[in-house]
Amino acid sequence: MSDVMELYRQKCVSAEKAVSIVKSHDVVDYGFFNGKPVVCDQALAARHEELKDVFIHTAVTIPPIPEVIKYPGSFVYHDLQFSKLTRVLKSSGLPAFYLPIMYHQAPAWFRDGVADHRNVVICAVCPMDRHGYFNLGPHPSATLASMEQADAVILEVVQDMPRCLGGSEESVHISQVDYVVEAPADQKMTDLPVAEPTDTDRRIAGHIMPFIQDGSCIQLGIGGMPNAVGKIIAESDLKDLGGHTEMLSDAYVDMLLSGRMNGARKPFDIGRVPYTFALGSRRMYEFMDNNPAVSAYPASYTNDPKVIGQIDNFVSINNALQVDLFSQINAESLGTTQVSGNGGMWDFVIGAQWSKNGKSFICLASTYKDSEGNLRSRVMPRLKEGSIVTIPRHQVDYVVTEFGAARMRGQSTWSRAERIIGLAHPDFREELIREAQSMGIWRQSSKKDA
Numbered sequence: 001m002s003d004v005m006e007l008y009r010q011k012c013v014s015a016e017k018a019v020s021i022v023k024s025h026d027v028v029d030y031g032f033f034n035g036k037p038v039v040c041d042q043a044l045a046a047r048h049e050e051l052k053d054v055f056i057h058t059a060v061t062i063p064p065i066p067e068v069i070k071y072p073g074s075f076v077y078h079d080l081q082f083s084k085l086t087r088v089l090k091s092s093g094l095p096a097f098y099l100p101i102m103y104h105q106a107p108a109w110f111r112d113g114v115a116d117h118r119n120v121v122i123c124a125v126c127p128m129d130r131h132g133y134f135n136l137g138p139h140p141s142a143t144l145a146s147m148e149q150a151d152a153v154i155l156e157v158v159q160d161m162p163r164c165l166g167g168s169e170e171s172v173h174i175s176q177v178d179y180v181v182e183a184p185a186d187q188k189m190t191d192l193p194v195a196e197p198t199d200t201d202r203r204i205a206g207h208i209m210p211f212i213q214d215g216s217c218i219q220l221g222i223g224g225m226p227n228a229v230g231k232i233i234a235e236s237d238l239k240d241l242g243g244h245t246e247m248l249s250d251a252y253v254d255m256l257l258s259g260r261m262n263g264a265r266k267p268f269d270i271g272r273v274p275y276t277f278a279l280g281s282r283r284m285y286e287f288m289d290n291n292p293a294v295s296a297y298p299a300s301y302t303n304d305p306k307v308i309g310q311i312d313n314f315v316s317i318n319n320a321l322q323v324d325l326f327s328q329i330n331a332e333s334l335g336t337t338q339v340s341g342n343g344g345m346w347d348f349v350i351g352a353q354w355s356k357n358g359k360s361f362i363c364l365a366s367t368y369k370d371s372e373g374n375l376r377s378r379v380m381p382r383l384k385e386g387s388i389v390t391i392p393r394h395q396v397d398y399v400v401t402e403f404g405a406a407r408m409r410g411q412s413t414w415s416r417a418e419r420i421i422g423l424a425h426p427d428f429r430e431e432l433i434r435e436a437q438s439m440g441i442w443r444q445s446s447k448k449d450a
């Protein structure tokens with residue numbers, strides 16, 4: 001038996017044995033995204049009666065529901081990017097706390113001792129290779145950095161996890177690991193639904209398409225709309241597009257398979273799409289497996305605005321919840337209710353503006369329907385009290401709704417208000433103009449129809 005196989009045999013234990021090292025008041029990282037453990041989570045939750053105030057940290061909680069969250073006295077659940085599941089759990093009364101992040105800094109948080117010290121890291125990974133390495137799968141993120149400084153590392157090995165080529169910091173060696181737990185063979189990657197673009201999504205994407213040229217490098221953020229842009233790009237006649245992103249989504253599979261995206265004109269990572277996590281369908285995970293077209297990197301690389309800024313013609317496309325007449329962007333909360341997170345939005349908004357001929361687009365549908373079915377504007381005079389400003393006004397480049405794309409960069413307060421009102425649904429424009437007048441950001445000569 002080789003040395004690494006011998007080490008594997010020594011470290012391979014049951015989930016119960018592995019999580020027995022967790023103590024009350026420990027800080028425990030669950031792998032982010034698809035790195036969330038399942039059998040180790042169940043085994044840890046089963047100890048709820050003997051544990052108190054174990055801090056769990058993760059990001060983007062995907063199904064299945066983590067068991068630990070059900071025992072709030074024993075575990076304090078932190079999510080660095082709320083997902084739909086986190087929202088549902090929180091609104092049903094289970095506590096989940098948000099932790100704001102500037103994502104490109106996450107690996108340095110661990111390496112520079114900024115983050116709370118992690119006692120234990122528990123992460124789902126791929127099976128070990130013959131050299132003793134476990135590929136981290138589609139979530140390099142800050143995973144290796146958190147493992148480096150933790151007192152103990154537990155790996156939950158999932159046969160179904162795609163092996164994701166890097167890049168860097170995409171694997172961990174058996175010598176760096178304390179326990180290995182083999183997940184049951186039927187533990188599968190979570191197949192997330194891919195939303196079909198709505199008519200509004202298509203109209204928004206249509207306003208961005210004129211800004212994308214052959215050779216542009218594309219980042220698509222989380223949410224339904226960026227995915228729509230990817231689908232429309234795949235159906236276009238653009239060529240030699242590049243990709244460089246935080247999140248790999250199904251849209252990248254469409255753009256790569258259509259041949260529109262080949263990374264041929266990039267200054268580095270030629271022919272590859274760097275990403276730091278992936279969330280999507282089974283089809284996407286199968287595409288990623290051992291595929292050099294997509295490259296796993298830590299967030300300190302993918303999201304570093306200095307790296308992004310070196311790629312000419314960078315086009316960053318992200319989604320928001322609301323915009324106000326000052327052009328402040330809220331992409332994460334509704335009043336004091338946390339909906340999502342700032343994640344890597346700032347990184348890409350700024351990086352794209354540091355790129356030669358680069359552009360950042362922040363997109364939103366102009367309206368939504370409330371629970372009674374009434375049409376409401378997402379273009380607000382002012383953000384509601386308690387709402388979070390994800391991108392402050394001086395950092396906003398383009399804002400896009402189904403009514404157009406308008407640039408804020410370089411514009412005054414009255415001009416921003418005028419442009420933003422032009423992006424609102426016509427039913428709300430008169431009221432927004434009155435509000436802009438009362439706020440002192442409207443000129444009488446401004447266009448009445450904005």
Ligand SMILES: CC(=O)SCCNC(=O)CCNC(=O)[C@H](O)C(C)(C)COP(=O)(O)OP(=O)(O)OC[C@H]1O[C@@H](n2cnc3c(N)ncnc32)[C@H](O)[C@@H]1OP(=O)(O)O
Pocket residue numbers: 084087220221222223224225246247318319320321322331332334339340341342343344345346348368377378
């Ligand atoms: C990973 C990366 O994204 S890369 C870097 C960029 N990072 C980011 O941009 C992070 C911030 N952005 C985001 O998290 C997302 O893009 C969001 C939340 C802004 C939009 O994501 P989507 O999945 O398209 O959200 P969606 O439009 O479904 O809205 C989320 C929820 O808020 C509700 N909602 C949205 N806008 C409003 C509004 N103005 N008023 C009331 N409710 C609203 C929706 O109904 C939905 O409710 P649900 O809990 O029933 O699902």
Ligand SMILES: CCCC(=O)O
Pocket residue numbers: 059060080081101103222246341342343344345
């Ligand atoms: C941890 C941040 C992840 C995101 O941007 O979604």
